[in-house]
Amino acid sequence: MSQSLSGSSLADDTGSVVVNPGIAPVGRGRTLFRKLLANRAAVVGGAYIILLLVVAAAPSLFATHHPTRYQNPTNRFAPPSSEHWFGTDNLGRDVYSRVIYGTQVTLWVAFRSVFFGMIIGVTLGIVAGYYGKWVDALIMRMMDILLAFPGILLALAIVSALGASLDNVVIAIAIFSVPTFARIVRGSTLAVRNLEYVEAIRALGARDVKILAQHVLPNVLSPIIVQATLYIATAILIASGLSFLGLGAQPPIPEWGLMLAAGRDFIWNAIHVTLFPGLAIMLAVLSFNLLGDGLRDALDPRLK
Numbered sequence: 001m002s003q004s005l006s007g008s009s010l011a012d013d014t015g016s017v018v019v020n021p022g023i024a025p026v027g028r029g030r031t032l033f034r035k036l037l038a039n040r041a042a043v044v045g046g047a048y049i050i051l052l053l054v055v056a057a058a059p060s061l062f063a064t065h066h067p068t069r070y071q072n073p074t075n076r077f078a079p080p081s082s083e084h085w086f087g088t089d090n091l092g093r094d095v096y097s098r099v100i101y102g103t104q105v106t107l108w109v110a111f112r113s114v115f116f117g118m119i120i121g122v123t124l125g126i127v128a129g130y131y132g133k134w135v136d137a138l139i140m141r142m143m144d145i146l147l148a149f150p151g152i153l154l155a156l157a158i159v160s161a162l163g164a165s166l167d168n169v170v171i172a173i174a175i176f177s178v179p180t181f182a183r184i185v186r187g188s189t190l191a192v193r194n195l196e197y198v199e200a201i202r203a204l205g206a207r208d209v210k211i212l213a214q215h216v217l218p219n220v221l222s223p224i225i226v227q228a229t230l231y232i233a234t235a236i237l238i239a240s241g242l243s244f245l246g247l248g249a250q251p252p253i254p255e256w257g258l259m260l261a262a263g264r265d266f267i268w269n270a271i272h273v274t275l276f277p278g279l280a281i282m283l284a285v286l287s288f289n290l291l292g293d294g295l296r297d298a299l300d301p302r303l304k
Helices: 026-038 040-057 095-131 133-147 151-162 166-192 196-203 208-244 256-266 272-299
Strands: 004-006 009-011 017-019
Touching: 026 040, 026 272, 040 095, 040 272, 095 133, 095 166, 095 208, 095 256, 095 272, 133 166, 151 166, 151 208, 166 208, 196 208, 208 256, 208 272, 256 272
Parallel strands: none
Antiparallel strands: 004 009, 009 017
């Protein structure tokens, strides 16, 4: 059988393609980057995400007032102006500064929850797909039970049982995201575990942990990256929703969902109190979805 390198794959005379166990060419990363840059929507989403990360890293550099200490009851519901770019809320606090600091809170919750859910889900998915049989059946039935509950209802139930706090919101979203990661990784692992080079490595006496870490996991990273990016958007929505219902962030924390809840009673008299936190949620979710779609198109060779 003659073989020729093409990206990270090996093609034989029959035209079938298998995963290349060697190191991917350096140019493959540049190719993926060019594909991502060709997607204008993904570039816009990625640029806005970078801006959010910069703001979240140093909110004090962008805010004009302290988000909680600054209060001016005599200037309640002031409209947007040169002094208060997004106006003030019912306590006279600067809405712009609270939105800026809310970026840090919201992204911290979203990234932590998706990270923990991804670690647990990927581990369970690889184990289920690699070992199969009763291990696969047991893990997947557990995932089916979690998937039987609508996501927001599952998160509500978990936070209600654990108590209202941001840490419990992280736990709830992480548990909610585990089944999806597990099912995606299991499917990819089933396709990889029977490849010839994996069987050859196993026959040479390599330990399962080494095979999973060095040969299976790298070949299932693409769907993990895409799903993680998309799930950050979902995590932002769920975290904001739970805070809106009073089960997430608690006053005076400047969290976007909590700001929406605090301003809902004044929406007809001072729409700016809810408008700008709502726009912040919408733009953040949209940006992560755009970037996730762009990564999917760039990483999936079946999509032209």
